[in-house]
Amino acid sequence: DSGVTQTPKHLITATGQRVTLRCSPRSGDLSVYWYQQSLDQGLQFLIQYYNGEERAKGNILERFSAQQFPDLHSELNLSSLELGDSALYFCASSPGRVISTGELFFGEGSRLTVL
Amino acid sequence: AQSVAQPEDQVNVAEGNPLTVKCTYSVSGNPYLFWYVQYPNRGLQFLLKYITGDNLVKGSYGFEAEFNKSQTSFHLKKPSALVSDSALYFCAVRVPNFGNEKLTFGTGTRLTIIP
Numbered sequence: 001d002s003g004v005t006q007t008p009k010h011l012i013t014a015t016g017q018r019v020t021l022r023c024s025p026r027s028g029d030l031s032v033y034w035y036q037q038s039l040d041q042g043l044q045f046l047i048q049y050y051n052g053e054e055r056a057k058g059n060i061l062e063r064f065s066a067q068q069f070p071d072l073h074s075e076l077n078l079s080s081l082e083l084g085d086s087a088l089y090f091c092a093s094s095p096g097r098v099i100s101t102g103e104l105f106f107g108e109g110s111r112l113t114v115l
Numbered sequence: 116a117q118s119v120a121q122p123e124d125q126v127n128v129a130e131g132n133p134l135t136v137k138c139t140y141s142v143s144g145n146p147y148l149f150w151y152v153q154y155p156n157r158g159l160q161f162l163l164k165y166i167t168g169d170n171l172v173k174g175s176y177g178f179e180a181e182f183n184k185s186q187t188s189f190h191l192k193k194p195s196a197l198v199s200d201s202a203l204y205f206c207a208v209r210v211p212n213f214g215n216e217k218l219t220f221g222t223g224t225r226l227t228i229i230p
Binding site: 002004033035042043045048056058090092103104105106107108109 | 149151157158160164218220221223
């Protein structure tokens, strides 16, 4: 168990809809990262938050947004969903306090299916 | 920009034989290198990392990896493969940076150990 919790584990929805994925990082970790894993594009970095503020942005669509709350949990909002958004969405966390040599700790993922 | 290449999508090895999963990287500066494993319907699990020091690093489940600076490679190895090693393996890289431990992942290599 990595200590990173993601909900829901599975989600099935229709095109055009909006969903919210939630992530609770490991206790004490300040940084949260969101990754998308799809069959044809591998593991793509979406966005990172550090202690409530956006720190880095990757290949995140404008239809997607995220935030990190004061209690350090994070939510990834996906709107106007398309078939191609079907993927496994991972959250990861890390301490983020210093130049860490440590690894990222990943949750089990949220599998989104858009029909 | 940092990048990682895993040249083989699929590697098949007979049980008991040695295995190698290849990874090459490109970064500006000294890299931190990681290997992760993903079992079906699970999140990514950390296997091992290279930060500095001895070029041969040992990790979980009997895996090891050799850092080769001149060839910019970080190949994953195991002396004797087990059927339970069958999984998807990801190489990842980042550079030291305060508050940002974002990893850039390779496209993954599916390892199949044949009984």
